[in-house]
Amino acid sequence: MGKERGRARRVAVRFARPLTIYRAGEGCAREWQIVTARVGEDENGSPLTTDVFYCEWTGAYGATAIEQEANGVHMPARVRLPFVKALYDALTTRDVRIYKGGVMDEAHAYELASAVIDPTERGKILEFQVKKREVL
């Protein structure tokens, strides 16, 4: 297999996963927790984390996009980014929201439209399809 040319990963994304928190006297409430990953340590040994990741965001176009829109998949895209275990765990176990551009509002919210895969099978890359989250 030939070496695939890498595209620039210039699109910032953030991820949020739902948590059900139980509070005394109130019962359950759903809260959204931003997914973070550890990137290192500072000079004091305290962990440094990030919640912004950069990915390759490829939107669909042409006949493919028209067919997907007809099937109810709005604004589909393929997302590729370097493998991050915290992201992989969240994406495979939770109903994660993906925020394009790192802007956390409904206009930039997407959701998974496929399984999360590692095309290299070496823990190098994460790839998944997303679609626009519709607010009814």
Add this chain to the structure above:
Amino acid sequence: MVITEVQRILDAHLLPHGVTSHHRKRMEVDRIGDGGVAISEDEYVVYHLVSARRGAFGDGKAGIVRQTLDVHYYHRRLSRERVRTRVQGILGAFLGDRRFHLVNGPFDLYEPDGAYTGVGIELSFLEVTHGV
């Protein structure tokens, strides 16, 4: 509101043991509060309002509301003695509030499938309201 009172009483008695109480349907809980108490996977409570009957006293000003509710305690892999203690504790927590009265129970809950089995309690909540 009776639902608020029921939630408050159940949480005061059961939450320190990690037992969660849910209105109408159980929800999967990720964390209790700040995470200081571990969630008990072997026990939970579901309660729901069965009926609410209203009436009025002779003066026509004060009203009375009698609400009946079911409290179902579900458990798995627990001994009978522990279940009995838990149910008695729940009963005592409610009957310690003069507005609650035991109507029926404790009785077994019919649950042919699933890992959990349950004990039910039917309570009534009597409250005087002003106006409607």
